[in-house]
Amino acid sequence: MVPTDDIAGDGDPAVLRAAVIVPTYNEIDNLEPLVTRLLELDGLGVIVVDDNSPDGTGALADRLAARDPRVQVIHRPGKLGLGTAYCAGFARAIAMGVPFIVTMDADFSHDPCYLPALLGAASKHDLVIGSRYVPGGKARDCVAWRVALSRGANAFARLMLGLRAHDCTAGFRCYRLEVLRRIDPSTVRSEGYSYLIEMLFRVQRAGFRVGEVPIEFVNRRRGASKISRSEIVRALGTVWRLWWQQVAGCPTQPERSQVEALYPDPSLQRGGGHRRGDPARRRPAG
Numbered sequence: 001m002v003p004t005d006d007i008a009g010d011g012d013p014a015v016l017r018a019a020v021i022v023p024t025y026n027e028i029d030n031l032e033p034l035v036t037r038l039l040e041l042d043g044l045g046v047i048v049v050d051d052n053s054p055d056g057t058g059a060l061a062d063r064l065a066a067r068d069p070r071v072q073v074i075h076r077p078g079k080l081g082l083g084t085a086y087c088a089g090f091a092r093a094i095a096m097g098v099p100f101i102v103t104m105d106a107d108f109s110h111d112p113c114y115l116p117a118l119l120g121a122a123s124k125h126d127l128v129i130g131s132r133y134v135p136g137g138k139a140r141d142c143v144a145w146r147v148a149l150s151r152g153a154n155a156f157a158r159l160m161l162g163l164r165a166h167d168c169t170a171g172f173r174c175y176r177l178e179v180l181r182r183i184d185p186s187t188v189r190s191e192g193y194s195y196l197i198e199m200l201f202r203v204q205r206a207g208f209r210v211g212e213v214p215i216e217f218v219n220r221r222r223g224a225s226k227i228s229r230s231e232i233v234r235a236l237g238t239v240w241r242l243w244w245q246q247v248a249g250c251p252t253q254p255e256r257s258q259v260e261a262l263y264p265d266p267s268l269q270r271g272g273g274h275r276r277g278d279p280a281r282r283r284p285a286g
Helices: 028-039 057-067 082-096 112-121 144-161 177-183 194-205 229-248 258-262
Strands: 006-008 018-024 044-050 071-075 100-103 127-131 138-140 173-176 210-214 216-218
Touching: 018 028, 018 057, 018 082, 028 044, 028 057, 028 112, 044 057, 044 082, 057 071, 071 082, 082 100, 082 177, 082 194, 100 112, 100 177, 112 127, 112 173, 112 210, 127 194, 144 194, 144 229, 173 177, 177 194, 194 210, 194 229
Parallel strands: 018 044, 018 100, 044 071, 127 210, 138 216
Antiparallel strands: 006 071, 100 173, 127 173
């Protein structure tokens, strides 16, 4: 299945310090209050990556983009997974040239109040993780099995791969632009939350500086959780694969970039150029 290249909104990167990538699927109750909170912070733009949400989240994102040019929307034809959603958002943010790229969930499990701390720490680190598992961090309103699985997966990843971060599966992150240019996120094989482990693995192996700031992770306040036990099992499988690559001395990046398969149009592989789609869904310039 190939994502569409329908993009709405035209944020001006010249005035943006960071772009916040927010993947969405059925987040109509959360999206508007989240975007409102994000735009209250100076210098932030928002890239919503919507997987054709049946509840109308994509249409709501278009309305938000029509009201504020700092909001951009990438529409995809269906539920294609968290990893490819990050890839689409990263490609757009790289094309914009903003200095920092943030990823966060749409369900308020990642509170925007921590963004100043993430961006502040990014002055000394190349990747900053909003962490539950450093002093001062915590998880609230999470069921016991989910906490146990998360802690177990993190401990396993750190042991097997030598990862120095304590919260390897956290999706609340701030990357420097040069990190994403070097790592090429489109070549990451993993999906779902496994994608986060593989990205961290590559960042550390490339010699970039990784830091963490404590956050309170709050289980989603609206809607249904999308994480499952199968996600954790997939993450463990990813750790084994990366461990074997490390032991065998295999390259961490495949020869052929995923982006070539996802975006056959070379201009879309660069995140710029002509984009097909309904012109009426893009905010007019000016």
